[in-house]
Amino acid sequence: METASWMFLTNHSHVLLCIAENPGIRLRDVAEKVGITERAVQRIVAELEDGGYLDHDRVGRRNHYRVHTDLPLRHPLENHLEVGAILNVLMSKCERG
Numbered sequence: 001m002e003t004a005s006w007m008f009l010t011n012h013s014h015v016l017l018c019i020a021e022n023p024g025i026r027l028r029d030v031a032e033k034v035g036i037t038e039r040a041v042q043r044i045v046a047e048l049e050d051g052g053y054l055d056h057d058r059v060g061r062r063n064h065y066r067v068h069t070d071l072p073l074r075h076p077l078e079n080h081l082e083v084g085a086i087l088n089v090l091m092s093k094c095e096r097g
Contacts, residue, residue, distance in 0.1 A: 011036055013086070015044045016053065016067060020087045023065045053083060 014034040031038040048054040056063040069084025
């Protein structure tokens with residue numbers, strides 16, 4: 001199967017999905033799943049935190065993330081939807097296999 005040259009979802013949504021599925025995930029593991037560098041994941045997480053979509057607590061040597069699912073999507077075509085609605089659809093698909 002050929003790799004797609006474009007995708008419907010952004011790396012921001014992929015990172016957020018990984019964190020929503022596993023709030024204790026290491027950013028290194030997110031990078032591997034998404035297929036981008038760990039540095040890119042760090043930048044995306046910082047942007048999501050700055051935007052209020054994520055925050056974290058330090059637990060020992062690891063971070064534990066919280067996704068704020070009640071915030072609207074950012075694009076004017078989608079801002080009537082909350083982030084949680086999209087995550088629920090994507091996560092339910094992942095759970096079904």
